[in-house]
Amino acid sequence: MPWYFYLALKQLFPTGRRFPFFTFISIVGVALGVALLVVSTSVMGGFGHEIRRMVVETQGEVQVRANGFIDDPAGLQQRIAKVPGVVATTAFAEGVVMLESERRPAFPGIQGIDLNTVTKVVPLDRYVRVGSLEDLDDDSIILSATLAHNIGARLGGKVEVYSPLLLERLKNDEVLLPRELTVVGIFEVGHQQLDSSTVIVTLRLMQDLYGLQHGVHGINVKIADGLDADEMARRINAALPPESGAVARSWIDTNQDFLFVLSLEKNMIFFLLTFIIIVAAFSVTSSLLISVVRKTREIGLLGALGGKPRQVAACFCMQGLLIGCGGTLLGLALGLTTLFFRNDIIRGFTELTGSQEVLVRFYQFSQLPAYTSRSDLTLIVVCAIVISTLAGLLPAWRAARLKPVEALRSE
Template identity: 30%
Template sequence: MAYEFWIGARYAGLARGRKRRGGRSDRFVSFIAGSSMAGIALGVAALIVVLSVMNGFQKQVRDRMLSVLPHIELIVRNADHQQVLDHWKTLAQKAQINPAVIGSAPYVAGQGMLVRSNQLTGVQVRGIDPEQESRVSELAQQMVMGRLENLKPGSFGIVLGEQLAGMLRVSTGDTIMVMAPQGSISPAGFSPRMRQFTVTGVFSSGYYEYDATLAFVNVDDAARVFRDVGNSGVRLRIKDMQKAPQVAREIANVVPSYVFVSDWTENNRTWFAAVQTEKRMMFLILALIVAVAAFNLLSSLVMAVKDKQSDIAILRTLGATPREIARIFLVQGALIGVVGTLLGVGLGMLIAYNIDVIVPFIENLMGRKFLPQQIYFISELPSDPQLDDITVIAVVSLLLSFLATLYPSWRASKLQPAQVLRHD
């Protein structure tokens, strides 16, 4: 195998060989081998970078969502919110029997309208207990103006998302009107319930959709405004967010039947399913780059066999068997595939782990942002290289490379030395 490996490495451009008579070297074969290697490396690197960015995007959006949202919710629909709040600790105690639950807090949620001057904006209003909220979310750490503790019962204070506050052009101390869907009917028509609130703080989760559509008030104030519309119940936080569906099923078996148990994966199922589908499609599309590179490898090996016919004939006359000839070109193609894959993995990981430096540099150089926050929810390009993805990409690349070597190697083994030397 030693001479077969050495000749295959030489044809792949990875080992030096003597120049031919007349001074012509193997530069042409080395060039096409190098181009095939570069094609495989670029394809593998592109796959790693794109999938890492998609993983990072999913992880960052998920973490920002769950910094505001609970892992699990125990929901009582369209009930007397004050009655639910009076007994929320009983529900929380039943849920905390499960060792995975590490925090609980009451809530009241309802849809409403915010009115400021001539502006009208639809929002989701959530009533929270500031003292308990830190057990289930990171809202207190996300305050950019004011403090969450300022949401005292009966004060009718409200905390707005940063984008929402900007749209309404309000700051701390300003007043806005909150309209609830519940109202009264009079001879003059339907009159929605309205209540004036004072802005006591502004938060920024980094997730545009929430920063533009969420408002927080004290849970008692929310119960008064929404009464028997909307939902109320208990929000839970667990040790491992990935186990939320399993923990939710376990909790559903111990709480009353009128309590609906929902976890974060179910509440955002459509979004995460879309991201997973997009990731699979991007893998298939970008895998075509590696497939094209493998086809290029096949073409280069066919050209190498054509160029090396005289060498093959001489080796056959010296006693080399067809299998040994085939192994020479198998080694050549395998080395190109392995080296190209390793270079691609190295380049892809280098870019994926430093994309937080590379992208801002390119943005500053071009003077434009690649990710408008209003469209992509986040303003920075994240990256999360995962070993499973990198392994799959490397295996697919190596498999395609090895398959591309079979036909040229078979063709080389079938060459007849007499016919080749007759025309050389």
């Protein structure tokens, strides 16, 4: 072990003494900055990751839509299936209906799915908490959890569905009775908006409710793992016939504005919280400068014994490096522990302030999401260690400039 590295360890952790106050404060300052960066970037990354999961698992990686509706979905699906990288496709139709149960009305979004192909593209059966997707037919419906609770619907109960087609018939003095459907399932995705305003029916029933005949509103596409969604959307667009008017868009393109806002917020938070580490680095610099002034004679003695200026400087740079490494490890442990108990912390805070409903209403998630990527952790670790090491440069430069003779004369 080089002597300057050994001396740096001895100055930070003197033998036979309690844990030095300077070392403790310096490490804790860096640790708090690292912990805040880990928590903030993970939570912001969690929102983006959760949005991606829900979009992909409810719509697929790529979605094909037309300006109106697609007249020949089967022919279009055959063309899309021939594109290399496409795993499966499923047609869908969607809209808005009025739902009534026990005289409680609601106006949810409705989606008609093809039971033969839907599970090959999106794992809807995974989110059915009560009942089963297999029980769905043309005379039944699956409700989202919060919606079912709000209108008092339960498994096996009846709900009445009023579609816009009913209003169109009334304008022509025609009578069209609402459809009475049996609730065969209740699903929960974990996103407040989806769980409070969505119902699922068969594609045939949806076509009847909206008078689409054999048409659909779009086609969801599942692609092979590891492929880029934007590139696959371009390939699919090249295979689509121009006369169909259909356009393929990736989930990234569809949610581009929202994802940009999340990325901007994440980067701004990272930039602002980095200043906490910089402030901690200034305290390290000031403490090491005081150490240089107090130990001027010892530094002169090192030079008189043959120590080179760069070795004396390395001693103080090593102290900054060691503080950075120690603070980073402690900060990672603190940040990851906070993330592990994040929902318990949020639950306790909201119960204390009575803001549970506000959190759900504005952030749309029943639990606080978190996703820690390796690139974010690597960037945080590198920034913390580099900034802490740089904090030792000024004291190191000051110590290296001391001449042994003048330093030994210092009082």
